[in-house]
Amino acid sequence: xxTQRTDEDLADAGTQxxxxxxxxxxGARTGRFAGLGQGxxxxxxxxxxxxxxxxxxxxxPNFLTISNLSSILLSTAVIGILxxxxxxxxxxxxxxxxxxxxxTLCSVVTGLLLANAGLPLPVGVLGGIAMGAxxxxxxxxxxxxxxxxxxxxxxxxxxxxxxxxxVLSGVRPIYFNDVPGFSRIALGEIIPKVPNAVLILFxxxxxxxxxxxxxxxxxxxxxxxxxxxxxxxxxxxxxxxTLAIYTLAGVATGVAGVVLAARLNSAQxxxxxxxxxxxxxxxxxxxxxxxxxxxxxLGTIIGALIMxxxxxxxxxxxxxxxxxxxxxxxxxxxxxxxxxxxxxxxEGGAHK
Amino acid sequence: xxxxxxxxxxxxxxxxxxxxxxxxFELDRGEVLALVGENGAGKSTLMKILSGIxxxxxxxxxxxxxxxxxxxPKAAQQLGISIIHQEMNLMPHLTVAQNIFIGREPRxxxxxxxxxxxRRTKQLLDDLGVHLLPTQNVGNLTVASQQMVEIAKALxxxxxxxxxxxxxxxxxxxxxxQVLFRLIRSLRDxxxxxxxxxxxxxxxxQIADRVTVLRDGQYVGTRRMDDVTDDExxxxxxxxxxxxxxxxxxxxxxxxxxxxxxxxxLSTKNLLRDVSFDLHRGEILGFAGxxxxxxxxxxxxxxxADPMSAGTVTVEGRELHxxxxxxxxxxGIGYLPEDRKRHGLMLEQDVTFNxxxxxxxxxxxxxxxxxxxxxxxxxxxxxxxxxxxxPSNRTNVKTLSGGNQQKVVIxxxxxxxxDVLIFDEPTRGIDVGAKEEIYKLIKQLADDGKAVIMISSExxxxxxxxxxxxxxxxxxxxxxxxxxxxxxxSIMKLATQNIEEVAA
Numbered sequence: 139x140x141t142q143r144t145d146e147d148l149a150d151a152g153t154q155x156x157x158x159x160x161x162x163x164x165g166a167r168t169g170r171f172a173g174l175g176q177g178x179x180x181x182x183x184x185x186x187x188x189x190x191x192x193x194x195x196x197x198x199p200n201f202l203t204i205s206n207l208s209s210i211l212l213s214t215a216v217i218g219i220l221x222x223x224x225x226x227x228x229x230x231x232x233x234x235x236x237x238x239x240x241x242t243l244c245s246v247v248t249g250l251l252l253a254n255a256g257l258p259l260p261v262g263v264l265g266g267i268a269m270g271a272x273x274x275x276x277x278x279x280x281x282x283x284x285x286x287x288x289x290x291x292x293x294x295x296x297x298x299x300x301x302x303x304x305v306l307s308g309v310r311p312i313y314f315n316d317v318p319g320f321s322r323i324a325l326g327e328i329i330p331k332v333p334n335a336v337l338i339l340f341x342x343x344x345x346x347x348x349x350x351x352x353x354x355x356x357x358x359x360x361x362x363x364x365x366x367x368x369x370x371x372x373x374x375x376x377x378x379x380t381l382a383i384y385t386l387a388g389v390a391t392g393v394a395g396v397v398l399a400a401r402l403n404s405a406q407x408x409x410x411x412x413x414x415x416x417x418x419x420x421x422x423x424x425x426x427x428x429x430x431x432x433x434x435x436l437g438t439i440i441g442a443l444i445m446x447x448x449x450x451x452x453x454x455x456x457x458x459x460x461x462x463x464x465x466x467x468x469x470x471x472x473x474x475x476x477x478x479x480x481x482x483x484x485e486g487g488a489h490k
Numbered sequence: 491x492x493x494x495x496x497x498x499x500x501x502x503x504x505x506x507x508x509x510x511x512x513x514x515f516e517l518d519r520g521e522v523l524a525l526v527g528e529n530g531a532g533k534s535t536l537m538k539i540l541s542g543i544x545x546x547x548x549x550x551x552x553x554x555x556x557x558x559x560x561x562x563p564k565a566a567q568q569l570g571i572s573i574i575h576q577e578m579n580l581m582p583h584l585t586v587a588q589n590i591f592i593g594r595e596p597r598x599x600x601x602x603x604x605x606x607x608x609r610r611t612k613q614l615l616d617d618l619g620v621h622l623l624p625t626q627n628v629g630n631l632t633v634a635s636q637q638m639v640e641i642a643k644a645l646x647x648x649x650x651x652x653x654x655x656x657x658x659x660x661x662x663x664x665x666x667x668q669v670l671f672r673l674i675r676s677l678r679d680x681x682x683x684x685x686x687x688x689x690x691x692x693x694x695x696q697i698a699d700r701v702t703v704l705r706d707g708q709y710v711g712t713r714r715m716d717d718v719t720d721d722e723x724x725x726x727x728x729x730x731x732x733x734x735x736x737x738x739x740x741x742x743x744x745x746x747x748x749x750x751x752x753x754x755x756l757s758t759k760n761l762l763r764d765v766s767f768d769l770h771r772g773e774i775l776g777f778a779g780x781x782x783x784x785x786x787x788x789x790x791x792x793x794x795a796d797p798m799s800a801g802t803v804t805v806e807g808r809e810l811h812x813x814x815x816x817x818x819x820x821x822g823i824g825y826l827p828e829d830r831k832r833h834g835l836m837l838e839q840d841v842t843f844n845x846x847x848x849x850x851x852x853x854x855x856x857x858x859x860x861x862x863x864x865x866x867x868x869x870x871x872x873x874x875x876x877x878x879x880x881p882s883n884r885t886n887v888k889t890l891s892g893g894n895q896q897k898v899v900i901x902x903x904x905x906x907x908x909d910v911l912i913f914d915e916p917t918r919g920i921d922v923g924a925k926e927e928i929y930k931l932i933k934q935l936a937d938d939g940k941a942v943i944m945i946s947s948e949x950x951x952x953x954x955x956x957x958x959x960x961x962x963x964x965x966x967x968x969x970x971x972x973x974x975x976x977x978x979x980s981i982m983k984l985a986t987q988n989i990e991e992v993a994a
Binding site: 352353354355356357360361364365367368369370371372373374375431432 | 824858862906
């Protein structure tokens with residue numbers, strides 16, 4: 139069994155796919171080699187990222203500069219924050235298509251509170267985050283209590299949030315020029331050379347990782363994704379936990395909305411559509427299974443980094459934006475294919 | 491009789507496992523050959539080789555004196571081999587006829603000829619003596635009828651000579667089994683060779699001519715069914731004698747003070763009518779009945795997994811409103827579902843994860859952090875006390891055998907310290923050897939003062955373990971028997987009691 143796994147892992151490395159499965163699943167499967175498997179998975183993911191960096195470095199000397207790396211990290215921040223939140227939803231076997239426009243709605247709410255109403259900074263920030271939590275709570279209600287399929291429930295929410303963002307803003311960007319210190323939320327550097335947005339991403343990822351690994355909420359996330367009925371029959375109120383998980387993802391959406399607004403120094407009501415797919419792509423590249431039950435925050439962060447490194451590198455190589463999108467699409471395809479391949483092999487030999 | 495199929499020295503190795511090692515068997519025309527062995531003995535691998543899903547590493551397959559190479563499922567079909575898998579492969583939204591002739595629909599150019607399709611299906615079904623309409627949706631049929639459709643489909647290939655059936659009765663009732671057996675016998679009389687895989691001894695005597703036993707991927711032997719006893723077959727399967735210890739049930743006090751769970755007038759919208767019974771401390775209450783009699787539904791209604799329309803559930807003297815399994819668990823009622831894999835376990839997760847599932851509230855800090863170390867120690871203690879065969883508490887439960895998986899589910903409820911345990915088909919799909927251990931465990935639990943409900947379709951097991959036996963039919967309790975006065979016949983009589991007129 140162990141030998142077989144190693145082969146599969148190597149095959150993964152060959153196709154440059156990031157870590158296929160979560161720490162928990164890897165640990166669970168390999169038994170006493172858990173520690174080893176876990177380390178190997180993460181090293182491989184990291185290796186893929188490093189390989190990309192080296193390829194682009196050789197291709198262009200402009201790639202590996204402090205300012206470019208800093209810009210890669212900054213461009214990862216918003217997608218990364220969204221991806222970290224939605225990792226929870228995807229591990230439960232759900233999906234959230236409302237991420238992008240809900241994030242925009244949160245930006246707009248923050249803009250209304252700060253720029254239009256002139257309220258203190260913390261109120262605006264918390265207001266944006268609370269909006270995200272509310273959207274998440276409603277998504278959770280629709281999925282867990284009303285029993286709607288997540289795809290439909292969040293697709294409707296995607297439209298509702300988009301419409302609300304446009305209505306509330308009057309279809310005009312809201313600028314934060316008169317709100318001192320707001321843009322520092324994203325662009326200030328508490329740690330020199332590291333934009334605060336990046337710091338927020340990593341702090342959030344750390345907290346999310348701890349929640350997922352160490353707390354009952356995380357355990358419920360894996361349990362519901364592994365087998366919802368068995369979880370329910372174990373005497374667990376799965377509805378309540380599903381509600382909590384969607385709400386938590388909504389909080390991350392709110393944080394992303396505030397960070398995006400701060401980075402652009404404006405709330406752009408037209409923005410947002412498409413962010414959800416990029417975030418979901420990052421999660422999948424990071425090895426979280428769309429079928430639920432498996433996934434990790436570290437994988438998601440690496441997935442998000444792989445995406446922004448790819449886009450940045452292709453841009454530096456002066457490849458058209460349109461083609462960059464094609465490449466990212468293909469990377470997602472390869473990641474899902476590699477995951478399927480491993481699963482099929484794990485389930486025992488095909489005709490050979 | 492002439493020889494139809496001969497398998498010689500088949501071996502198949504997977505990384506780290508020798509799944510089959512030089513297996514032989516022969517099948518004659520017009521014969522039913524039973525193939526038995528514990529889980530993991532290699533039956534499935536052998537079947538997959540015959541159906542072309544795997545190719546063997548060594549050995550020969552000879553059909554009617556011709557050595558053949560089964561390169562894939564399609565080739566198997568052309569060679570006349572059809573397999574009916576344990577999980578059925580039917581499309582529920584299509585009709586019987588559409589399912590049977592899927593991919594081979596009679597048509598003119600691009601146009602389907604439905605009349606012809608239905609005519610041919612009707613002829614086929616009539617030939618087999620199966621009373622089904624070609625135009626019925628398969629999704630609306632009972633499991634047993636779906637099985638008939640599978641068989642009809644297998645036989646609709648003109649050259650089907652060899653029919654392999656993998657545990658065909660695992661999901662159907664006793665009366666439906668008899669219909670299936672009639673069909674099998676008529677096929678046999680027509681010269682079809684049938685390989686019949688099953689765990690159920692009493693069936694083998696009814697249907698099989700000979701039995702071939704596999705153990706750990708090796709061929710143990712073949713016997714004529716007439717010359718062999720159940721115990722001999724079991725001994726061949728497990729490689730040792732199993733002594734069944736009968737009648738060492740402890741006395742149970744059945745005074746009203748010892749009633750742990752009392753159910754009165756329980757009804758549901760669709761099936762259950764006025765189900766009432768008492769469960770005492772230290773008692774094993776068997777629930778017998780046919781498939782669909784309402785035993786599982788009773789259990790699910792008690793724990794609140796499905797809504798009840800009338801009736802009361804009283805636990806330890808207090809009448810409760812149990813709105814969901816989470817409430818049932820709070821009052822110490824644990825349910826071990828019939829379908830372990832779908833409803834009882836997280837297959838992708840490890841042993842500790844699964845054992846901890848029902849007792850997480852006791853294993854977390856006030857802030858919600860999990861006490862991982864404690865959970866692992868708890869899992870280890872159950873691995874030891876229940877003798878769960880697993881490399882460690884971090885092993886994925888998917889890799890464990892059926893018996894050990896069942897023990898993990900039991901450990902989950904013991905970790906929660908439930909007083910009432912409802913076992914639904916506790917030994918389904920479990921090896922003969924492991925069954926004995928599960929029996930011992932259930933007995934031990936009752937002796938320790940737990941109250942146990944045991945729903946089972948295997949009458950010998952109900953008769954052997956229960957202190958009392960509740961028999962259900964068509965959603966009602968038709969009788970409560972004491973095991974020393976009950977036998978298979980008296981239970982079956984109550985289980986088949988028709989009360990439809992009364993209900994209507």
